[in-house]
Structure formats: structure tokens, C-alpha cells
Amino acid sequence: MISLVNSPEYANHQTGSHPENQQRLEVMINYLREKGEMEELDIHQPKPACDEDILKVHSNTYLKSLKDFIGSGGGYIDFDTYASPKSYEIAKLAAGGAITASKLVFDGYDFAYSLARPPGHHATASKAMGFCLINNLAVALEYMRDEYGLRKFMIVDFDAHYGNGTAEIYYQDPNVLYISIHQDPRTIFPGKGFVEETGSGMGEGFNLNIPMTPGSTTSNYIYILEKIIEPVLRKFKADFYFLDVGFDGHQEDPLSSLQLDDDFYPWIANHMKNLTSQMVLILEGGYSTDAMARSNLKMIKVLKDKETHEEWQPPGKMVVKNETRKIFRRIQNTFSPFFTF
Numbered sequence: 328m329i330s331l332v333n334s335p336e337y338a339n340h341q342t343g344s345h346p347e348n349q350q351r352l353e354v355m356i357n358y359l360r361e362k363g364e365m366e367e368l369d370i371h372q373p374k375p376a377c378d379e380d381i382l383k384v385h386s387n388t389y390l391k392s393l394k395d396f397i398g399s400g401g402g403y404i405d406f407d408t409y410a411s412p413k414s415y416e417i418a419k420l421a422a423g424g425a426i427t428a429s430k431l432v433f434d435g436y437d438f439a440y441s442l443a444r445p446p447g448h449h450a451t452a453s454k455a456m457g458f459c460l461i462n463n464l465a466v467a468l469e470y471m472r473d474e475y476g477l478r479k480f481m482i483v484d485f486d487a488h489y490g491n492g493t494a495e496i497y498y499q500d501p502n503v504l505y506i507s508i509h510q511d512p513r514t515i516f517p518g519k520g521f522v523e524e525t526g527s528g529m530g531e532g533f534n535l536n537i538p539m540t541p542g543s544t545t546s547n548y549i550y551i552l553e554k555i556i557e558p559v560l561r562k563f564k565a566d567f568y569f570l571d572v573g574f575d576g577h578q579e580d581p582l583s584s585l586q587l588d589d590d591f592y593p594w595i596a597n598h599m600k601n602l603t604s605q606m607v608l609i610l611e612g613g614y615s616t617d618a619m620a621r622s623n624l625k626m627i628k629v630l631k632d633k634e635t636h637e638e639w640q641p642p643g644k645m646v647v648k649n650e651t652r653k654i655f656r657r658i659q660n661t662f663s664p665f666f667t668f
């Protein structure tokens with residue numbers, strides 16, 4: 328069973344011609360409708376997160392300043408993060424969407440997908456950045472930890488950008504394993520997410536970064552993810568799984584230099600599905616509305632399929648760059664004290 332958590336209210340985070348705009352969700356939802364998929368999904372409305380939920384992740388000072396800034400009309404918070412007059416309310420709804428999806432999975436759904444905006448993975452405990460106001464995933468994770476007593480969480484983030492906010496929030500936490508595959512931070516925002524950033528203190532070894540060179544294709548992603556996710560997941564044994572979804576690594580996306588095609592998204596969904604059987608999906612980035620709509624549909628079809636496809640591979644020959652093999656060996660060496668793969 329799969330649930331989609333979405334609301335037309337998300338269009339009220341009004342960003343105009345900003346790449347992170349209301350067209351993104353509209354085009355995705357319309358495409359699902361056009362292809363007859365909406366009737367086959369259980370649609371749930373998000374409930375807004377309350378301040379108490381958000382304060383488990385963000386500082387009081389930050390939340391107050393965000394509320395005040397938006398209350399006085401909004402605008403650009405930094406050079407690329409925008410807020411409109413209703414954005415505070417809508418950001419709370421997006422965080423609440425992640426909570427709603429998490430509760431649905433806990434209550435028995437195989438998959439629940441929060442299709443929301445604004446995105447969240449760049450928002451740190453004390454700062455909005457990278458189009459993100461509130462860290463939706465972290466708010467949901469803390470809710471599940473407190474309200475349901477879950478202990479260990481695993482996050483796989485495949486947005487083209489490193490989720491520096493999520494990583495920072497859990498950098499010292501050995502009970503939250505964060506794996507992020509993203510474009511090499513020397514070539515893209517936010518300039519962090521190197522292999523050597525492995526976590527600190529008790530959290531050392533639980534922040535695993537896979538920085539991919541510009542031009543990396545679906546084959547390169549599969550080569551490296553196939554080697555890493557399964558052994559790490561088996562050893563860590565999480566109680567709850569999040570797949571942090573970003574479509575901006577697609578070759579048609581204007582914001583990254585990655586070269587993924589439509590087939591990567593069903594591949595990762597299938598790979599995770601075979602390993603976990605239940606997970607929460609949370610939308611982050613993706614700025615080519617056409618590529619997102621197509622890739623998203625393919626991903627949802629895989630999640631809906633009752634049969635599992637152990638050997639499912641995208642069509643075409645696997646071509647893996649030497650750089651990708653080198654990155655894998657570096658990760659293998661760096662993580663040898665913590666995980667074997």
C-alpha cells in the first residue's frame with residue numbers, strides 16, 4: 328500500500344520565477360492524474376507541524392526570527408532562499424506532511440510519500456538556506472523518536488546537493504545514519520559533503536558521503552550505491568527508513584551537472600524496496616518539471632508494484648567511469664573502521 332501526502336496549499340509558498348516554484352508540484356500531480364495514477368494512490372492531507380514539533384530540531388531564536396521576517400512581508404532571506412507572506416504557515420505544513428507520512432508508515436503503509444514544498448534538507452538547526460526553511464525530514468524523525476519510541480533511523484538522500492542541514496543536525500548522533508549521494512561539492516552548492524566528513528564524537532562513522540563527479544550517469548550511481556547501501560543497512564539495522572528524494576541530478580535539470588536519466592529513480596526505489604519493505608519518501612529538489620514528472624511516475628509505479636524485482640536493472644549497458652571506482656575505494660578505506668563493503 329502506498330500513500331501520497333499532498334495538499335494544494337503548498338502553492339501558497341509563492342516564489343514567482345524562482346527555480347523552486349509552485350509549478351513543480353502542479354506539474355508532477357497533473358502528470359500522475361493524466362496517467363491515471365492518482366485514483367490508485369491513497370491520498371492523505373498533511374496536518375501542519377506545531378511549534379513544539381519544530382523546536383525539537385530548530386532553535387527558538389531561529390524560529391522566531393523566521394516568523395518575524397515572514398510576518399513583515401518576507402522576501403529573500405539569503406541570496407537564494409525566498410519566503411512569501413504565507414511561507415511560514417506552508418513550511419509548517421510541509422514539515423507536518425513529513426510527520427503525516429511517517430505516521431502512515433508506522434501504522435502499516437508500505438510507503439508514504441510526502442510531496443511537499445518548500446524542501447528541507449539544507450535547513451540547519453539555526454538557519455534557512457538553499458530554498459529550505461524548516462528541515463521537514465528531521466522534524467518527522469524527531470516526532471517518531473519521541474512519540475513512537477523508535478531508536479535507529481537510516482536516511483538515504485539522493486538529491487543532487489548534499490543535505491548539509493540534515494547532516495549537521497545528526498552529525499554527532501550514532502542512532503541516525505545519513506547516506507548522501509550528490510554532485511562533488513567542489514563543483515556545486517553547498518560546498519560540503521566530502522568523503523572525509525564522516526560524523527563526529529559518538530556519531531563518527533554515521534555520516535556517509537558519496538560525492539560524484541559532474542557528468543555521472545545512472546550506471547555510475549548504480550555501481551556505487553549497489554556496493555554501499557546493502558551492507559551498511561544490514562549492519563546498522565534501523566527501525567525506520569527515510570528516502571530523501573531529489574530529482575535535480577537528472578540530465579535535464581538546470582541546477583546540477585549530473586547526467587542521471589529517468590531510469591535511476593525506479594532503480595533506487597526498487598533497490599530500497601527490496602531491502603526495507605517499508606519507508607517514508609520525502610521530496611527535496613528537482614527543477615526540470617518535465618523530468619521530475621516522468622521520473623516520479625516511474626518511481627511510484629515501482630513502489631506500487633506488488634511483485635519485487637530482485638534483478639531489475641535499467642536497459643542499456645553499464646558504463647562506469649574510473650573516477651567512480653576511485654571514489655568507491657576512498658569511501659571503502661575511510662569507512663573500514665565502521666562498515667565493510
Ligand SMILES: [Zn+2]
Nearest residue numbers: 486487488612
Ligand atoms: Zn538539490
